[in-house]
Amino acid sequence: MPYFDVHETHTGVVILAGDRAYKAKKPVLTDFLDFRLPQQREHACRREVELNSRLSPDSYLGVAHLTDPLGGPSEPVVVMRRYRDEDRLAHLVTHDTAESVHRVLDAVAAVLARFHERAERGERINAQGEPAAIEWRWRENLSELERYAAESIPGVSADDVAQLQRLVTQFVAGRAGLFARRIRDGRIVDGHGDLLADDIFWVGGSPALLDCLEFDDRLRHVDCIDDAAFLAMDLEFLGRKDFGDYFLQRYTEHAGWAAPPSLSDFYIAYRAAVRAKVDCVRVSQGSPGASDDAARHLGIATRHLQSGTVRLALVGGNPGTGKSTVARGLAESFGAQVISTDDVRRELRDSGTIAGEPGVLNAGLYSPDQVAMVYETALRRARQLLGEGHSVILDGTWRDPRTRDRAHRLAAETHSALVEFVCSATADVA
Structure with a gap:
């Protein structure tokens, strides 16, 4: 791998140098985060190290500061171990054998199930499992998608977003008993919140799960199956729905409980809608090709809400x-x-x-x-x-x-x- 490399996301920049990765936050404002001030970026960096140390303590080494040689203010960065691109789960699912990928997914499922078992719980966290909070998260995402549809982003139409809203409203309105049971059974946890195949590495025969959501605790206080559904959705987006199904099956077996299939579909759809919104942000930041990703994510969301209809x-x-x-x-x-x-x-x-x-x-x-x-x-x-x-x-x-x-x-x-x-x-x- 090259000694130096740089990667950019919609909210940050990652500088790769030797065996280290340095992650800086962009000074941006979006509908879901505000990193405009240096102290906000400092707090986010420290919070990222603290939260990710729950799952991958050997991967996060601390917070450092990049100094401007011309005397400008320093910039906080998260310091991490650097892993090879070919060890990313996103690479493995498209290049390795099904048997090998199953082995990795089984290990990821076991790690995530153990993490959820010991994760923080409580009334404040349970509040995010209430129907009103779940509807709020959906509404925030769909309202943003409506705005992007109004801006004529290809692949995002007002009719598609309206259909999602109808299906979400129908599901939530009739499932008070389901959401109450999930809270009663202790399934709402302080989880990962952003589990993507690009952020999981297979290192020395063990998975490293990186880059949890740090900027809004409410969005990380989720149903366990919601946390797992994010990766299942991403695997489907990568063209391997079979791997997504296998991962959810192994996760529930390691966790020792099963959720109704409709709930898995509901949360896979939610995670696909979240990613569609992120795709639209990328389009607005100058990546027009991300509109195709938005359309595909919206397709996944629609299919799973239809499949999950009770x-x-x-x-x-x-x-x-x-x-x-x-x-x-x-x-x-x-x-x-x-x-x-x-x-x-x-x-x-x-x-x-x-x-x-x-x-x-x-x-x-x-x-x-x-x-x-x-x-x-x-x-x-x-x-x-x-x-x-x-x-x-x-x-x-x-x-x-x-x-x-x-x-x-x-x-x-x-x-x-x-x-x-x-x-x-x-x-x-x-």
């Missing part, structure tokens, strides 16, 4: 028409949970809640009152699952239009997309 599917039809088979197939295709009225009826009968002879329409176990209790129980369970981010398939006959109306209201109240299927079969098949 759905309520009603699969109905007479007995013997194959509705249970259809319900199971749908569940496998989009990761939904099936609630079968037959299963609910058996549970209620075994618990003594309902009773009567089976097999007779409008009598015994199938009397109107007992059928209503079965469907009310199924809808109540569905409400909880939908609120916690799980798509649900309700498998039943759905003969009673009043019961279907209650299911329609449930979908509206939980801001879930409603899909209805009616299964039928000829008499000789059924």
Whole structure:
């Protein structure tokens, strides 16, 4: 590698010299940081060393000052160990074998899971996991993207941003139970906040995770899966969605818990929107090619919000028409949970809640009152699952239009997309 090299980002300059890297902050003001004053840049440098020492203490060596030989003010810089470009994860995912990359991603997932396990928690941090705080972060990003769309940056349209806003509003509005559970389970932490493949190095058989977010604590106080989703998104942006999926799978296995797929999609979309905004900043600073990156990031955000839409599917039809088979197939295709009225009826009968002879329409176990209790129980369970981010398939006959109306209201109240299927079969098949 060359002895000297210089790299520039939208907020800083990195000077590479020998086995050291020197990071200086640009004196800039953006919608998310203010580095205009020397003391602001000094504070940011010291905070960067302090925070990154949590994950990579051997990589951050301290803060130094570059002196102006003409007598001007000195400039604070972060001093780091220099690593080879070919050891970057971003390089490895496009040049190494899948087996080798899996080994690296598994190690990164283990390091991140251990970091999250011991990360700081508390009421101040939990506040950033509340729906209002999550909406605020989205709103800040989308408002900036709207502004860039108004400035006619290629690849960023007002319609695209409006679609993102609709999908975000729909998800957050119906998921109070999910966000409350994430806080209750201790999943909101003082995390990394900016986990990109360009800032992860494979050094001596171990990963070094660099460059956490230091300029706004609120943006670093995140759900664990949000932190991990940033890297999954970036791997997808690099053309390897399969690596992103593998990383999230290994992260949740190391962490010992799993999040609903809809939440992973939601946060992957959020991180893609964040990067789209950064791309627009780069365009405004004189890098027109970054508009293509913005368009690709917006595409990732849209796809994942659509994929993560919470759905309520009603699969109905007479007995013997194959509705249970259809319900199971749908569940496998989009990761939904099936609630079968037959299963609910058996549970209620075994618990003594309902009773009567089976097999007779409008009598015994199938009397109107007992059928209503079965469907009310199924809808109540569905409400909880939908609120916690799980798509649900309700498998039943759905003969009673009043019961279907209650299911329609449930979908509206939980801001879930409603899909209805009616299964039928000829008499000789059924």
